Amino acid sequence: MGESLGDVGEFALIERVTEPLLQGPGVLLGPGDDAAVLRTPDGRVVATTDLLVEGRHFRLDWSTPYDVGRKAAAQSLADVAAMGGVATALLVGLAAPASLPVAVAEGLMAGLAFEAARVGASVVGGDVVAADALMLAVTALGDLEGREPVPRCAAFVGDVLVVVGTLGGSAAGLAALRAGRGDLDVVAAHRVPSPPYDAGPALADCRANAMIDVSDGLSGDLAHLLSYGIGFEVEVGALPRHPGLAAAAEALGEDPLAWVLAGGEDHALVAALPPDGVEEARAACAEWPFAVVGRVVAGEGIRWLGAEDVPASFDHFEATP
Amino acid sequence: MGESLGDVGEFALIERVTEPLLQGPGVLLGPGDDAAVLRTPDGRVVATTDLLVEGRHFRLDWSTPYDVGRKAAAQSLADVAAMGGVATALLVGLAAPASLPVAVAEGLMAGLAFEAARVGASVVGGDVVAADALMLAVTALGDLEGREPVPRCAAFVGDVLVVVGTLGGSAAGLAALRAGRGDLDVVAAHRVPSPPYDAGPALADCRANAMIDVSDGLSGDLAHLLSYGIGFEVEVGALPRHPGLAAAAEALGEDPLAWVLAGGEDHALVAALPPDGVEEARAACAEWPFAVVGRVVAGEGIRWLGAEDVPASFDHFEATP
Numbered sequence: 001m002g003e004s005l006g007d008v009g010e011f012a013l014i015e016r017v018t019e020p021l022l023q024g025p026g027v028l029l030g031p032g033d034d035a036a037v038l039r040t041p042d043g044r045v046v047a048t049t050d051l052l053v054e055g056r057h058f059r060l061d062w063s064t065p066y067d068v069g070r071k072a073a074a075q076s077l078a079d080v081a082a083m084g085g086v087a088t089a090l091l092v093g094l095a096a097p098a099s100l101p102v103a104v105a106e107g108l109m110a111g112l113a114f115e116a117a118r119v120g121a122s123v124v125g126g127d128v129v130a131a132d133a134l135m136l137a138v139t140a141l142g143d144l145e146g147r148e149p150v151p152r153c154a155a156f157v158g159d160v161l162v163v164v165g166t167l168g169g170s171a172a173g174l175a176a177l178r179a180g181r182g183d184l185d186v187v188a189a190h191r192v193p194s195p196p197y198d199a200g201p202a203l204a205d206c207r208a209n210a211m212i213d214v215s216d217g218l219s220g221d222l223a224h225l226l227s228y229g230i231g232f233e234v235e236v237g238a239l240p241r242h243p244g245l246a247a248a249a250e251a252l253g254e255d256p257l258a259w260v261l262a263g264g265e266d267h268a269l270v271a272a273l274p275p276d277g278v279e280e281a282r283a284a285c286a287e288w289p290f291a292v293v294g295r296v297v298a299g300e301g302i303r304w305l306g307a308e309d310v311p312a313s314f315d316h317f318e319a320t321p
Numbered sequence: 322m323g324e325s326l327g328d329v330g331e332f333a334l335i336e337r338v339t340e341p342l343l344q345g346p347g348v349l350l351g352p353g354d355d356a357a358v359l360r361t362p363d364g365r366v367v368a369t370t371d372l373l374v375e376g377r378h379f380r381l382d383w384s385t386p387y388d389v390g391r392k393a394a395a396q397s398l399a400d401v402a403a404m405g406g407v408a409t410a411l412l413v414g415l416a417a418p419a420s421l422p423v424a425v426a427e428g429l430m431a432g433l434a435f436e437a438a439r440v441g442a443s444v445v446g447g448d449v450v451a452a453d454a455l456m457l458a459v460t461a462l463g464d465l466e467g468r469e470p471v472p473r474c475a476a477f478v479g480d481v482l483v484v485v486g487t488l489g490g491s492a493a494g495l496a497a498l499r500a501g502r503g504d505l506d507v508v509a510a511h512r513v514p515s516p517p518y519d520a521g522p523a524l525a526d527c528r529a530n531a532m533i534d535v536s537d538g539l540s541g542d543l544a545h546l547l548s549y550g551i552g553f554e555v556e557v558g559a560l561p562r563h564p565g566l567a568a569a570a571e572a573l574g575e576d577p578l579a580w581v582l583a584g585g586e587d588h589a590l591v592a593a594l595p596p597d598g599v600e601e602a603r604a605a606c607a608e609w610p611f612a613v614v615g616r617v618v619a620g621e622g623i624r625w626l627g628a629e630d631v632p633a634s635f636d637h638f639e640a641t642p
Contacts, residue, residue, distance in 0.1 A: 005638050006638045009638055010638050013638075028365060028470065029404075029470055029472060032473070033404070033470075033472050033473050034369060034400040034401075034403040034404055034473065034532075034533060034534060035367045035368055035369035035400045035401055035403070035404045035406070035461075035463070035470075036367070036368050036369065037365055037366070037367050037368075037404065037465070037470045038365060038366050038368065039364065039365055040361035040363075040364055040365060040366050041364060042361075043360065043361055043362060043364065044349060044358055044359060044360055044361060045358070045359050045361045045366045045462065046356045046357070046358050047356060047357050047358075047359065047410065047412055047445065047446065047460070047462060048355060048356035048357065048412070048446060049412040049413070049414045049446065049447050049448050049458065049460055050414070050448045051414040051415075051416050051448050051450045051452075051458060052450075053416055053450055053451070053452045056450065056451060056452065057450070079355040079356045080355075080356055082355040082356070083350075083354070083355055083356045083358065085356070089368065091368055091369070091370040091460060092370070093370045093371070093372040093414075093458045094372075095372050095374055095456060098638045124368065125368065125369060125370065126370050127370050127371045127372050129372045129373075129374055129377065129378070130374070130377060130638050131372075131374045131377065131454065131456065132453070132454055133452065133453055133454060135416060135452065135456060137370065137372060137414045137458030139368070139370055139412055139458075139460040140356075141366065141368060141462075142356070144358070149349070149350055149354075149356075149358045151350060151354050152353070152354050152355070211355075212355060213355060317326050317327045317330055317331050317334075317419045317451050
């Protein structure tokens with residue numbers, strides 16, 4: 001695998017991984033200083049951090065470093081979209097053993113930069129430290145472009161619940177990899193999710209009252225949208241499934257509904273829209289799968305219409321891949 | 322040690338560590354959503370990320386969780402100061418084993434929040450994941466308040482080099498802890514650094530052309546201020562030493578100069594000022610140790626006047642505590 005991080009040392013490594021990075025027009029000062037400086041023309045900034053740990057969030061025998069980088073970026077970029085923002089920058093912390101091949105670090109950074117560039121964001125800075133295990137800490141910053149941020153807990157009774165993107169693909173892909181079926185289509189969805197980034201600002205423009213991206217699983221993430229005095233009715237049959245799910249379920253002999261209801265890391269967006277905003281939203285999100293999946297009602301909790309048992313979502317201290 | 326992270330689970334843990342957090346007036350949306358939203362009245366934001374790994378950057382048998390949290394915050398807050406900015410927010414990623422006592426996580430967060438509050442910043446968000454080792458990923462955001470950011474590589478020939486704060490305390494404290502001399506004064510400097518946060522914006526206001534905080538050791542960090550065609554002459558005898566250094570050197574039988582020249586994590590600020598800005602800067606930084614330590618000359622490299630051998634700074638892939 002060629003040179004290791006220990007061979008080249010911290011500062012040469014930083015030079016090698018930051019040298020190829022392109023900086024967008026909003027970046028006033030990019031990598032290589034004490035801190036980066038970005039324009040925030042809106043007068044506000046959206047900010048979110050996520051960690052990914054090797055062996056828990058990814059495995060390098062199942063994904064290339066480039067794919068892991070893309071997935072790591074997608075997780076934070078989707079959080080910005082779920083606020084109604086457009087991501088502008090990533091900061092990347094890399095903790096890695098000195099024995100890690102430099103090529104792996106370069107692949108991770110290339111994947112991060114590629115995924116960021118898909119939404120017009122730049123990798124503007126970060127940190128590199130030695131550690132026993134490989135870990136990525138990704139911070140995304142974003143711009144609201146004058147929109148109000150869309151929080152989690154502000155759905156109204158009468159709102160319509162919509163999902164943009166699909167569910168279950170990443171969980172099904174993980175099940176396929178565990179079963180040694182790396183040939184199944186869903187594996188690609190596990191390696192690199194496809195969050196509907198631009199649907200976040202679009203749904204905000206269509207007056208979404210509440211929004212979240214599905215990162216830990218729909219059943220748990222939807223619960224984060226609940227607030228006092230409101231409940232949700234969800235038509236389980238209306239939930240948009242990843243197109244590879246049926247084939248994966250048949251090949252693996254598993255029930256795809258568990259993947260749809262509790263599978264994380266697809267980063268589909270769930271939003272509560274006023275009824276008269278739904279058709280406008282459907283048109284604005286035309287390039288993505290768009291499904292009306294339920295409604296916001298007076299009451300409490302979530303009623304899953306058409307399903308008996310709803311499995312729990314991912315808890316970082318209970319489960320590993 | 323009471324309950325562990327695995328006992329309470331991810332979401333209860335997040336509630337417990339975020340519930341005590343106070344949010345400043347610049348925070349439009351704090352912890353608990355997909356992302357935080359902050360005001361950036363200047364139209365720009367300063368952003369920096371640092372990682373700290375247990376066993377490499379801190380040891381919980383040498384420092385309390387509260388002190389580790391303060392030190393973790395200080396590292397990123399000092400980077401914002403070194404750009405001439407005032408920190409406004411921290412995002413905190415915590416990777417920890419499920420067996421970690423909740424009290425440790427609470428102590429870390431309390432220390433982070435305390436150190437942030439010293440400069441008026443708030444802990445606005447973060448992430449918690451399971452991992453084999455304890456690790457913190459701290460992102461600091463800051464406001465330039467109309468100032469131009471002060472980069473590393475823009476010193477002019479004729480500028481005066483100044484250091485605000487002191488050097489060597491953290492390295493001497495680490496040496497004391499390694500030698501089982503936790504009774505020495507310098508140990509406090511290792512556990513919690515005292516970066517001269519407000520000196521950063523003050524030096525920027527006094528027209529500093531270049532600035533950095535000493536995080537890896539003066540000899541290496543000063544080299545980051547070099548640019549094409551310029552060199553530095555540094556009077557080693559003028560470098561401001563932590564007041565506990567002489568006693569620690571005598572007690573441990575070590576040469577304090579190595580701590581001064583190559584010791585990291587004190588986060589003193591080094592700046593290149595135009596000569597007519599020095600007295601104004603001295604007055605503006607009156608509450609901190611302030612020393613004129615050298616000058617910027619035509620040439621290249623660093624001449625250390627009054628020292629024979631200058632030890633190398635910290636490389637994350639070569640050294641561990």
